[in-house]
Amino acid sequence: MSYKEKYQEWLESPIFDEATKDELRALSGNEKEIEDRFYTELEFGTAGLRGVIGAGTNRMNPYIVRKATQGLANFLNRQALTNPKVAIAYDSRHFSDVFAKEAALVLAANNITAYLYDYLRPVPMLSFAVRYLKCDAGIVVTASHNPPEYNGYKVYGNDGAQVIAPYDQMIIEEVNAITDFNAIKTMSEEEALSSGKLVMIGKEVSQAYIEEVKKQVLNPEIIKEVADDFKIVYTPIHGTGNKPVRRILDEVGFKNVYVVKEQEEPDGAFPTVQSPNPENKEAFNLAIDLAKEVGADIVMGTDPDADRVGILVRDHEGEYAVLTGNMLGAMLTEYILSQKSKQGTLEKNSVVIKTIVTTEMVRPICDAYGVDVMEVLTGFKYIGEQIRLFEEHHNRSYAFGFEESYGCLAGTYARDKDAVVACMLAAEMAAYYKTKGMTLYDGLIELYEKYGYYKEAVQSITLKGIEGLEKIKNVMENLRKESPESFGEYKVLCTRDYKQGVGDLPKSNVLYYALNDGAWVCVRPSGTEPKIKFYIGIKGTSEEDACRKVEVIKEAVNVLIAPWIK
Ligand SMILES: O=P(O)(O)OC[C@H]1O[C@H](O)[C@H](O)[C@@H](O)[C@@H]1O
Incomplete structure (x- = not known):
């Protein structure tokens, strides 16, 4: 059936209610919209x-x-x-x-x-x-x-x-x-x-869920120690996080939790943000104002379905700086592994799972604790799958898993990313650093000094509608036809086409370029939005060096694809 026939069917069939038909009738003459709705x-x-x-x-x-x-x-x-x-x-x-x-x-x-x-x-x-x-x-x-x-x-x-x-x-x-x-x-x-x-x-x-989340606390005494003067600003960004996040923070002992009033109530219009995405700093404008007012140690915001969290911490200039999903994930990996190792609870066959577009910083961290790293395709479902397989085969113990896109899970009580546990552990980790006279930001710099300045970036290009879809397809096809030999000063050492199958991973429309000096570029069409995504990762020797290297690759990506997305 053509899109026009489908449109007619919806207009005529007694199945569809009058409000639906009115909405469709109003489109009459707007061929582009009708096509988009029915093609x-x-x-x-x-x-x-x-x-x-x-x-x-x-x-x-x-x-x-x-x-x-x-x-x-x-x-x-x-x-x-x-x-x-x-x-x-x-x-x-x-x-x-x-x-x-x-x-x-x-x-x-x-x-x-x-x-x-x-x-x-x-x-x-x-x-x-x-x-x-x-x-x-x-x-x-x-x-x-x-x-x-x-x-x-x-x-x-x-x-x-x-x-x-x-x-x-x-x-x-x-x-x-x-x-x-x-x-x-x-x-x-x-x-x-x-x-x-x-x-x-x-x-x-x-109740049972909250009990499971609570079991993930590593140092309850540290929370008690700082509780009186440790301040958290939290925003549910009009979503589902409000009740469970506040409940868990309260039940594990955090006393000073300030919730952004304007964003507390659930509201599908998300009226106070451009987009309810904790990956956008803009979503934190109100939270930052509140954080400055109360002098918060940490700012946290969950997305509408509360599976992902964004964290901001005070940097050395006293400003609230964003911790990316990669930064938070790397820090939580270090915190969980170091604390479990100290407490003697790190199981022998422990594994940390990340996706192929998630920071490589996890590797040296896991090496330091004798823990394996496993890589899966983008999508937390593949991390969930591995947890099930570990259980079925009784061969591995899941220590932690995360993605660059701000989702992580500690524990196996859930099999998708959990911003509730992430908020609790991020707050606990900040409390831990506070007892050492450090901020989370100091903690991050300490990790960079120890493991290297890993930096990542994502270049997402939005290409909407049918033409957009076509352009995204073209970019992937062009990259397959003419494989790039370099990205700026970086040489492509090897290319992996996940469409051909790589290791045991399912085939997927993803290209990966391993570059010299541990740098990499990965390209995939988004599965959730009309976007093509270029992920970039490098290892630098200092903050400045890392930023410069990321910019070089970003620029090279832009130059490469400009003619294809015009
Ligand atoms: O396909 P993308 O738009 O890059 O999104 C990728 C994301 O999709 C969903 O949100 C999944 O739940 C995430 O686990 C995954 O990271």
């Missing part, structure tokens, strides 16, 4: 479904959510499970609660018990709930840090990690096999509740 179906990327909210097959709306859920239900029911169960959570975005309930009702109508959180909850609490409630799958309605017009739908497996191949494809096939919206079953909320197929998740699950 394709929302697809699973690195993080499931994600799209702009609105009517159409290429948009997030109740029909697409029901269809995705019917596909998931068919997938589960084909496995002949006894009493199949699915846990569902949602964030503070527009329609997240509506989509979550729609999903629950479709599951219930397909004879699958839906456990639905009764309030917005972070991703890690869903990941935890899947295993705690012995579910066969999980759903989170969220578009993470995307702008307010987006929403999304992530699917989790029975291990609490986001689904990976071949299951993601199997679910997609089930979803795509539904060509008739009449084939989607749903029921009323009353019926679902009274039949016991819709169950609201109670407080005991949140």
Whole structure:
């Protein structure tokens, strides 16, 4: 069916409600918008479904959510499970609660018990709930840090990690096999509740989750020692982090937690930020003002689904400086390994897991403690997968895992990144340095002096719409046709094309260039946004040297791709 035929179908079919039809009728004559809404179906990327909210097959709306859920239900029911169960959570975005309930009702109508959180909850609490409630799958309605017009739908497996191949494809096939919206079953909320197929998740699950997070504290006495004059500024950026992050900080003993009032309440419009992304310093403007006012030791902000955290610390000029995901991850790796090693709790077969685009600084840190580093493709789901495999094979012990994109997980109670535990450990780590008369920033410099000035950068180029998609494809094709021999003063020593398969990793549309002096460049199309991403990593001898080297490579990347993205 062409996009025009699909558009007509949505306008005419009795399946779609009048509000949807009105929205579509208003597009009449706007061919470009109609094409964009109907030329394709929302697809699973690195993080499931994600799209702009609105009517159409290429948009997030109740029909697409029901269809995705019917596909998931068919997938589960084909496995002949006894009493199949699915846990569902949602964030503070527009329609997240509506989509979550729609999903629950479709599951219930397909004879699958839906456990639905009764309030917005972070991703890690869903990941935890899947295993705690012995579910066969999980759903989170969220578009993470995307702008307010987006929403999304992530699917989790029975291990609490986001689904990976071949299951993601199997679910997609089930979803795509539904060509008739009449084939989607749903029921009323009353019926679902009274039949016991819709169950609201109670407080005991949140309680159990908090207990697990608390177990990750390494030095409880240090928190007590500094509690009176250690100050934390925290912002949930209008998302799900507010309750769990404040609760955990309180329960482990932090007394002075200042929450940014203007960003405390959940709000899908994210009215006080350009984008609710802790990777953007702009999202911290209000938090920095508050931090200056109260003299905070640390500033923390979680994204709407609270799986990622941004941290700011006072630098030597007294300004609040951003710790990137790589910096925080490297620091937490050092903190966790050093403390466990000191306490004699570092298990023999410990492994730290990072993705191929995450800082190389982890390697010397892990070497110092005799811990292995494992590399996986981008996406925390691959870290979650390894935790499951370690458990199944009883051969390795998961020490820590993180990505450059600000997500990490300590412990195995959840199988996706957890900003709640990250906030708790970052605060504990800052408290630890405080007892030594140091700030987190001093701690970072100490690590650089010990292991080398590793610096990273990401050049993300946004290329929207169908043309954008084409340009992204061209960049990858051109790079494959004419492999670059150098990036500025750096020579390409070897190229890895992950599309051809590298080691045991699944094939993926990623190119990696290993350069001299430990530098590297990696290119991949984003799986969650219309972007192509160039990741850069170098090792310098000082802060200045490191910054200069990153700039040289950045410039070379810009020159290389300029003609392809015009
Ligand atoms: O594909 P990208 O846009 O680079 O995003 C990559 C990210 O996607 C999702 O958010 C996953 O949950 C993350 O684990 C991953 O890091």
